Amino acid sequence: MLLQDQECVKEIKSLMWIYVVVGNIIRGIGETPIMPLGISYIEDFAKSENSPLYIGILETGMIIGPLIGLLLGSFCANIYVDTGSVNTGDLTITPTDTRWVGAWWVGFLICAGVNILTSIPFFFLPKTLPKEGLEDNVDMTKSDTEGKHQEKAKEEKRGLTKDFLPFMKSLSCNPVYMLFILVSVLQFNAFINSFTFMPKYLEQQYGKSTAEIVFLIGLYNLPPICVGYIIGGLIMKKFKITVKKAAYIAFCLSLIEYLLSFFNFMWTCDNFPVAGLTTSYEGIQQPLYVENNVLDDCNTRCNCLTKTWDPVCGDDGLAYISACLAGCEKSIGTGINMVFQNCSCIRSSGNSSAVLGLCKKGPDCTVNLQYYLIMSLIGCFIYSLSAIPGYMVLLRCIKSEEKSLGIGLHAFCTRIFAGIPAPIYFGALIDRTCLHWGTLKCGEPGACRIYDIHNFRRIYLGLPAALRGSSYLPAVFVVLLVRKRQLPGETDCPEIELAESNLTEKKIKCIDVHRSPEIEKDGTLKTKL
Known part of the structure; x- marks a missing residue:
């Protein structure tokens, strides 16, 4: 012990x-x-x-x-x-x-x-990815993009700690x-x-x-x-x-x-019908949380343990906490196929038998x-x-x-x-x-x-x-x-996004124009004049 x-x-x-x-x-x-x-x-x-x-x-x-x-x-x-x-x-x-x-x-x-x-x-x-939508920008090479993203990541890392x-x-x-x-x-x-x-x-x-x-x-x-x-x-x-x-x-x-x-x-469904817990041994629903109510006249002589949980389902449709509390006297079979017979607490027209497990709900x-x-x-x-x-x-x-x-x-x-x-x-x-x-x-x-x-x-x-x-x-x-409120990054207006997109296109065209040799030459001529 x-x-x-x-x-x-x-x-x-x-x-x-x-x-x-x-x-x-x-x-x-x-x-x-x-x-x-x-x-x-x-x-x-x-x-x-x-x-x-x-x-x-x-x-x-x-x-x-x-x-x-x-x-x-x-x-x-x-x-x-x-x-x-x-x-x-x-x-x-x-x-x-x-x-x-x-x-x-x-x-x-x-x-x-x-x-x-x-x-x-x-x-x-990869360590970094380009911002979606900027990978085709003619003015931004891949190396520049990666460099900017790495720089931004470092700044965010420093900023997060600082x-x-x-x-x-x-x-x-x-x-x-x-x-x-x-x-x-x-x-x-x-x-x-x-x-x-x-x-x-x-x-x-x-x-x-x-x-x-x-x-x-x-x-x-x-x-x-x-x-x-x-x-x-x-x-x-x-x-x-x-x-x-x-x-x-x-x-x-x-x-x-x-x-x-x-x-x-x-x-919803009802509680499992368990004799002594949710229903009486006569099959009548009873008030729940009643202590020491699992014993009945039919099983008091059996000296059963009341704290064990080994439920059996009787052929009367009621489940019992254990075969002992069901008043069963003998069993046949082994394993999950075991059947208990001559159960004094089971009031049915049959042979008063029970099988292992709780009774299934309807x-x-x-x-x-x-x-x-x-x-x-x-x-x-x-x-x-x-x-x-x-x-x-x-x-x-x-x-x-x-x-x-x-x-x-x-x-x-x-x-x-x-x-x-x-x-x-x-x-x-x-x-x-x-x-x-x-x-x-x-x-x-x-x-x-x-x-x-x-x-x-x-x-x-x-x-x-x-x-x-x-x-x-x-x-x-x-x-x-x-x-x-106007939230951060929320334009809430498609026209604003379209205007920003047009402005970006104009900037790109403007850069391309300034890169043109004729314009550069004309600009130099005007400067000299």
Whole structure:
């Protein structure tokens, strides 16, 4: 017993989390040149009308990765975590069981190899690129262009270190930028919560396996986001939408998607019918969170453990926490095909038998899941249409020399104030809806096995709705400020751009004329006279 206690203490005080922290630090360092600095790079070297499309393509690439990852995760979730070291034929749980753990480590190995291969082309990229649209200028050679860009890069590098505090002060005094950060933090809190706990919510709400839910999320949610990013960038490029119009478009589309999301409160299912937790042993729904109610007259003589979770589904349509609590006396078969018979708590016209696992939810629940996924598909598409116009407001509301710092600070704020705290407080609220906790071999509480799905739904859908709703107040001020202010680099008038283009052409012609020998000779003659 002493040796077992020592092993439990060692397991609880494991330092494996350090590897996770170090891995995330390295991942953050590696992705910084692409996001957010890559967006600043595109904005600096692409034409203003082309950069939304390029950024949309970049964002699409960032979605294709999670899409492939979810499909890979769905495949790995169907493989038992200890495959190869245990005989899977002896397992008494299936992928639909909450105790099932998929082979998560397979995905890490595959993704690590793919990341190494995809990093190779980055070593062949040039140090600098010419500004798009200037590569055909007759007065600017390639060497001059590279020299100017290198000089500009050095000046920006020196300015970033020298003028860090002035830049920070300028950004903090920019009301559009600061309000945009506030909107982003509130929106990211809502989306991170929804996406992080979506598999658990759909699994508990609609009674599907983790592998199936992950596959459906990847199929219904991510492709419309990719299409929306591309279409949003194309619209910005085709119609040359200004920042002021982009702010209106982003606000209206986001608000429409927000209002549509309230339909998700309609597609609901009841709790799993578990005797002693959600229903009585007579099959009547009972008040939840009733302590020590899992025992009944039919199983008190069995001396069953009440903290174990090994559910069985009786032929009366009720699930029981364990075969012992169902009053079963014998079993036949092995593995997942095991059948329990002569169960005194099961009141049915048959032989009072039970099989492993929770009882499946009805066909109405499957239909509601389809409605939920369709609404999610429509919502993802509409919101992704607004993403590129909204991001262009961020890029164009700050000065060019502050762009890299501004984008980096925006990413920093969203991750510090949304990416880190959101899963923590959201997970704590969801844990309060737990009806039955698992127990570790040391006696410590483990993972939650079943939730009160009605309270789970209120938190999962209600809290993100409240966060997103509060974000529209500062968003209104952003739209109003963009409407009244002249943003850096925003001409808001095609005639001005045309006039600048004509002026540039006149300068080039003027230079060509002065380079003409006849004009030079005539000029010399006039000077002599």
